[in-house]
Amino acid sequence: MSINYGKIKYFKTCASIKDLPDDKLPEIVLAGRSNVGKSSLVNALGSNKKLARVSQTPGKTQQIIYFDLDSQAILSDLPGYGFSKASKTKNTGFSELCDNYFRVRTGIDLVLLLIDIRHEPSNDDLAMLSFLNSANLPYFLVFTKCDKLSAQQVRKQLQMMSTILDFAEDARVFAVSSSETNPQKSGINDLKQAISDEVCK
Numbered sequence: 001m002s003i004n005y006g007k008i009k010y011f012k013t014c015a016s017i018k019d020l021p022d023d024k025l026p027e028i029v030l031a032g033r034s035n036v037g038k039s040s041l042v043n044a045l046g047s048n049k050k051l052a053r054v055s056q057t058p059g060k061t062q063q064i065i066y067f068d069l070d071s072q073a074i075l076s077d078l079p080g081y082g083f084s085k086a087s088k089t090k091n092t093g094f095s096e097l098c099d100n101y102f103r104v105r106t107g108i109d110l111v112l113l114l115i116d117i118r119h120e121p122s123n124d125d126l127a128m129l130s131f132l133n134s135a136n137l138p139y140f141l142v143f144t145k146c147d148k149l150s151a152q153q154v155r156k157q158l159q160m161m162s163t164i165l166d167f168a169e170d171a172r173v174f175a176v177s178s179s180e181t182n183p184q185k186s187g188i189n190d191l192k193q194a195i196s197d198e199v200c201k
C-alpha cells in the first residue's frame, strides 16, 4: 500500500486538547517554528495550494489543523513554537498546546521536524529534537526553503546542521522546497515516498 497524495483533504481544526479526533489511523505530526513552512509543506505534499492556509503573520494560529491522508493516516499541523510568548509554558519554549499535545497523544507514528535551512536551529528546535530523541519517537528532519539557497549552500548548511543537531545516526534527513514559484518542489517526492513507506509498512 502507498498513500495517494492527491487524496489529502482538510479534516478538522482543534483549538483545545479536549476535542482531538480519535487516533485509530496512523498519525504524522508536523512540528517546527512558526513560519518555517509547515502549511506550505502540506500544500506541496498535496499539490494543492488551497489545502492549508499559508500565513504571512508568524505565530497567529494556536490550533491543531488535521488533514486526512487518503484515509490511511492523519497529518497534524501543530501550532508553531517560538513566537507565542503569551502561551509559553515555564520550562519549555513550546506553546502550551504543542507541549501538551505530545503528552496526551500516545499513538504518533512519525514526526516531521521542520527547520529553516538558512538559519541556525533555535533553542526551541534543539529542545524539540532532544524531546524526540528521549521519547523514542520516529522522526524525519525536514529542512525547508531550500530554493532560497544554491545547491552548494544547501550542502554547506546541511553539514553545519549535522554538527549542531544531535540527531540519530539513522535519522532521515530531507532538504525540500515547497515554494509555489518553484515548480520542481525539490525533495518533496522523496519525502512523500518516505512518509508512505514509514506509515504503510
Ligand SMILES: Nc1nc2c(ncn2[C@@H]2O[C@H](COP(=O)(O)OP(=O)(O)O)[C@@H](O)[C@H]2O)c(=O)[nH]1
Residues within 6 Å of the ligand: 032, 033, 034, 035, 036, 037, 038, 039, 040, 041, 053, 054, 055, 056, 058, 059, 080, 144, 145, 146, 147, 148, 176, 177, 178, 179
Ligand atoms: N521560498 C520559499 N518560501 C517558503 C517555503 N515554505 C514556506 N515559505 C514561505 O514562508 C512563509 C511561512 O510559510 P507557512 O507555510 O505559513 O509556515 P508555517 O507558519 O510553518 O505554517 C510564507 O510566506 C511561505 O510562502 C519554501 O519552501 N520556499
Ligand SMILES: [Mg+2]
Residues within 6 Å of the ligand: 038, 039, 040, 053, 054, 055, 061, 077
Ligand atoms: Mg501554518
